[in-house]
Amino acid sequence: MSQAQTSAGHADKADIFCKDEARVDWHSKALWLLRQKRDRAAAAVPEWEELRTLGSEIKLHTLTHLPQYLEQFEANCQKNGIIVHWAKDGDEHNRIVHEILSQHQVKKLVKSKSMLTEECHLNPYLESKGIEVIDTDLGERIIQLNKQPPSHIVVPAIHLKKEEVGQLFHEKIGTEAGASDPTYLTRAARAHLREQFLTADAGMTGVNMGIAEEGAIVVCTNEGNADMGCNLPKLTLHSMGIDKLIPNKAAASVLLRTLARNAIGQLITTYSSFYHGPKPGGEMHIIIVDNGRSEMLQDKLLAESLKCIRCGGCMNTCPVYRRSGGYSYNYFIPGPIGIAVGSKHDDTNTIPWACTLCGSCTYVCPTKVPLHNIIAYQRRLKAEAGKLPYGKAGYMPMVGKVMSSPTLLNCAMSVARFSLRYLPGSLLKPFAGAWGKYRELPKAPASSFEAWYKKNRSK
Numbered sequence: 001m002s003q004a005q006t007s008a009g010h011a012d013k014a015d016i017f018c019k020d021e022a023r024v025d026w027h028s029k030a031l032w033l034l035r036q037k038r039d040r041a042a043a044a045v046p047e048w049e050e051l052r053t054l055g056s057e058i059k060l061h062t063l064t065h066l067p068q069y070l071e072q073f074e075a076n077c078q079k080n081g082i083i084v085h086w087a088k089d090g091d092e093h094n095r096i097v098h099e100i101l102s103q104h105q106v107k108k109l110v111k112s113k114s115m116l117t118e119e120c121h122l123n124p125y126l127e128s129k130g131i132e133v134i135d136t137d138l139g140e141r142i143i144q145l146n147k148q149p150p151s152h153i154v155v156p157a158i159h160l161k162k163e164e165v166g167q168l169f170h171e172k173i174g175t176e177a178g179a180s181d182p183t184y185l186t187r188a189a190r191a192h193l194r195e196q197f198l199t200a201d202a203g204m205t206g207v208n209m210g211i212a213e214e215g216a217i218v219v220c221t222n223e224g225n226a227d228m229g230c231n232l233p234k235l236t237l238h239s240m241g242i243d244k245l246i247p248n249k250a251a252a253s254v255l256l257r258t259l260a261r262n263a264i265g266q267l268i269t270t271y272s273s274f275y276h277g278p279k280p281g282g283e284m285h286i287i288i289v290d291n292g293r294s295e296m297l298q299d300k301l302l303a304e305s306l307k308c309i310r311c312g313g314c315m316n317t318c319p320v321y322r323r324s325g326g327y328s329y330n331y332f333i334p335g336p337i338g339i340a341v342g343s344k345h346d347d348t349n350t351i352p353w354a355c356t357l358c359g360s361c362t363y364v365c366p367t368k369v370p371l372h373n374i375i376a377y378q379r380r381l382k383a384e385a386g387k388l389p390y391g392k393a394g395y396m397p398m399v400g401k402v403m404s405s406p407t408l409l410n411c412a413m414s415v416a417r418f419s420l421r422y423l424p425g426s427l428l429k430p431f432a433g434a435w436g437k438y439r440e441l442p443k444a445p446a447s448s449f450e451a452w453y454k455k456n457r458s459k
């Protein structure tokens with residue numbers, strides 16, 4: 001399960017995950033269960049589609065008026081006694097965080113889930129400076145103890161079986177050998193984390209939404225861990241991407257209604273906390289990070305990916321993600337939204353093809369991010385940059401020529417039908433590449449679609 005450490009392409013990493021068929025089966029089933037719960041939760045809200053439209057419009061409006069809202073947010077935060085910092089990239093973000101922590105002689109930091117700190121590689125940076133970082137979300141703590149990055153943005157340890165978690169906890173926090181009961185393991189984790197909260201010098205969280213009109217942030221967790229981390233130590237830090245901004249509380253109420261429903265079918269995240277300022281005698285810092293987002297905003301289609309509220313719904317429904325696992329994507333965010341925002345960073349240039357373009361992700365997205373269009377566009381960007389993965393650069397122009405000529409296409413289809421009918425699968429499968437490895441070749445239809453159509457429909 002250490003695919004994340006290698007630099008192989010998506011299909012090769014998926015191949016490692018697919019070797020354990022039983023794991024692939026329950027991974028797919030577990031995520032599909034979340035998709036089903038999401039469907040039931042969405043169907044129970046008559047104005048669901050209206051909420052999606054509103055969510056999309058709120059995010060798009062804020063993104064297209066970002067400078068004014070960022071200024072308003074900063075001014076209102078300062079009025080509330082919050083110290084605001086600006087970071088152009090991950091390195092600057094990490095330096096700012098370290099500076100604040102060193103000024104307060106922090107030795108232990110408790111952190112609640114933040115994909116932005118993953119994006120900035122904060123944990124290894126702080127650890128290299130001698131600061132202990134404890135992730136406090138249960139799933140995050142599990143993978144931190146297992147020395148792995150998250151494999152999903154909402155359920156980061158979804159790839160691990162309860163027996164594996166039991167063994168890990170036995171080794172790292174001293175639970176009974178062989179124990180795999182989720183209640184027992186959760187209780188043990190809670191006691192272990194309570195100890196961490198009580199002995200931490202500072203708390204840090206991500207930000208689900210920054211409210212410009214209020215100078216406040218919203219942090220959502222189901223375990224209350226962000227609240228423990230924010231209320232016990234006097235010093236708190238919050239990392240926020242510029243895309244997390246929204247105008248006001250009314251906008252937050254719309255997004256909060258869809259976030260948890262779309263993630264796991266829950267009515268609302270259990271702890272949806274609004275932080276307006278430091279606790280008495282304490283200090284609260286917000287670090288606002290760009291890290292490539294302004295550049296994405298310059299491209300009309302890529303800008304739409306910044307509407308994402310990180311619900312994870314697109315991963316749960318994606319047939320490729322469910323069967324290839326989160327570590328096959330060469331980016332810290334996997335699945336459809338990972339491809340949309342991470343393709344640029346994928347040196348293997350393979351992740352835009354980790355998609356069937358079925359559009360299921362776009363269908364479920366609560367802020368109407370046009371994911372499959374963005375993914376198709378990412379393929380085009382790779383082709384235009386001369387970065388098509390090995391093989392595709394050679395045959396895709398040929399495929400284009402064949403597809404654009406009815407005569408060539410009909411000839412090619414006749415050859416394919418003949419081959420499928422008369423040649424052995426073992427001879428044909430290598431031509432299907434990674435796609436054919438885990439699939440049976442289709443049966444050849446009796447005639448071409450064109451012939452069928454002429455006979456049955458064109459009267």
Ligand code: SF4
Nearest residue numbers: 308309311312314365
């Ligand atoms: S792109 Fe949409 S569905 Fe996917 S995580 Fe973001 S908000 Fe959720």
